[in-house]
Amino acid sequence: MEHQYQKVVNVTYLAFAAIIAFLALLAMMKLSNTYDFESRVKSAEYIIRGLSIAVGALVFFGLYSNNTSNTFMNEVAVELLTKVTWPTGKDTVSATIIVIVTVVIAGLVLATFDWLFTMGLQWFWGTAQHLFS
Known part of the structure; x- marks a missing residue:
């Protein structure tokens, strides 16, 4: 099956992964402040940022490589984007x-x-x- 809207689906996956990475960053920063992680580990902020980027990348590649989600998102894109009048x-x-x-x-x-x-x-x-x- 040809996926004519695969770029739109990939951008959607990327946006979702960025939101998840940002939420992971906020959660890890809150936990870091709560448990005083900065005083125990040098470069804690860099570690937290790297982990949040890794979480976002895992979400993106998990969605990107999942055939079920790709098929579903392409069907949704075909259904919705054909209704758009520019x-x-x-x-x-x-x-x-x-x-x-x-x-x-x-x-x-x-x-x-x-x-x-x-x-x-x-x-x-x-x-x-x-x-x-």
Whole structure:
């Protein structure tokens, strides 16, 4: 069976393995801090990072070499990615322009509120200083 979406499946495996490696890193760092592993072993941080990378690599290669998971993921990719409708270049450009204009307008509104708030606080502190001096 030809796997036309194997690259997508491999990237999905890689992303999942990276998440698992990060979670393993967090768990090992927490355990290291709890049991004071850093004071007992030199380069504990490097060991923990290496172990988390090894866990991620094992997850990736385990999924990559498993025929059942490859078949399932390819079937899912075929089913879902054939339903995707990609926007045209014109739609993408117009949506990008709308986003840029919206961000600029929001930035101007926030800058105006910041300026008004700063002026109000300067007036308030200036008035308060004259009252109490």
